[in-house]
Amino acid sequence: MAIEKEGTLEVMGNSLYTKSWLPDGPIKAKLIFIHGFSDHLGRYNAFFPTLAARGIAVHGFDQRGWGLSVKKPADMGLTGPTTQVLADMAAFITPHLPSDPSDPPVFVLGHSMGGGQVLTLACHPEYQETVVRKVRGWMLEAPFISFSPEEQPSAVKVFAGRLAGRLLPHFQLKHEIMPEHLTRDVETRKSLLEDKLMHNTGTLEGLAGLLDRTAALASGQVRPLPGGALKSLWVGHGTEDKTTWYEASRKYFDEFTGEVQDKEFKAYEGWYHQLHDDGPDSKEFYKDVGDWILARCEEEGKAGPKL
Structure with a gap:
């Protein structure tokens, strides 16, 4: 049974909600989680306790x-511009990073928009030594590298949004994502519609930043840097994802991750966008994430502390 703890992250004048799911026993690893667009930590209450039961402490923030x-x-x-998004993530991750060889290794997992953010952070020159090199592994669940064909906005809409965003960066705009594009599970679809915290509202500045990040990732302009700071990478994506595009994730992994020696891509055949909440099959996803993390913890243990 997971021990749940709530708190706040104070960063640049803002107080952000945080929550942790801790093992009722020794901590083998820490997982830092970054959620997606119009999402929040309250949507993961089956996934995180499962990891905690295996000795993996999960820490996240809205x-x-x-x-x-x-x-x-x-x-x-x-959300602010991309510089703010990355600074918030770094501010949350940094206190959890190991300061001693005996400390549990840290992993970072991002879902959807959060996956694109996590990948952008892992490839950013400014954070290579302070954050990236100290993280044992980076994980992406259905990362937002490109829209699926079902969600692709028109070029006219994108151009108009960017133009307006320069004049009214904090102007709010609804972007509805249909529940039937997120999961195959009927009950989950219903809960998505009833969830009042999922407001589907972005600002023009935030949406422009999101589009810029995806464009940079999809083109390979943002990719793992030479030098091995990004040690390990795991990517999982459903082949029938109707929100972010499976093919874009596969292409990025195949063409732009050559600097990463330890990497794995898992295609979930027939699955939709929310691998963590796609019906009974999601237990396979929970196991895959836990297995990947714990395998690297065992490798760390065999290697022993670095003197």
Whole structure:
């Protein structure tokens, strides 16, 4: 049974909601989780306790503009530019990083929009020594590298949004994602519609930053850097994902991750976007994530502390 703890992250004048799921016993590893667009930590209450039961402590926060970090309507979707998004993630990850060889290794997992953010952070020159090199492994669940054909906005809509965003960066805009595009599970679809914290609202500044990150990733402009700071990479994506595009993830992995020696891509045949909540099959995803993390913990243990 997981021990749940709530808290706050104070960063640049903002108080962001945090939550942890801790093992009732020794901690073998830490997993830092970054959620996606219009998402929040309360949507993962089957996944995280399962990992905690295997000795993996999970720590996450509702990102600026989302979930319980929203204090008033004007906060909805107010993520700030990409520099702010990366700074928030780094501020949350850093206190969990090991300071001693005996400390549990740290892994970072991002889902959907959060997957694109995590990958951008892992490839960013500014964070290579302070964050990336100290993280044992980076994991992406259905990362947002490109829209699926079902969700692809028109070029006119993108151009108009970017133009307006320069004049009204905090202007709020609804972007509805149909529940039937997220999961095959009927009950989960219903809960998505009823979830009042999922407001589907972005700002023009935040949406422009999201589009810029995906464009940089899809083109390979942002990729793992030489030098081996990004040690290990795991990517999981459903082949029938109707929100982010499986083919884009596969292409990125095949063409742009040559600097990563320890890497794995898992195709979930027939699965949709929310691998963590796609019906009974999701237990396979839970096992895959836990197995990948614990295998690297065992390798660390065999290697012994570095003197």
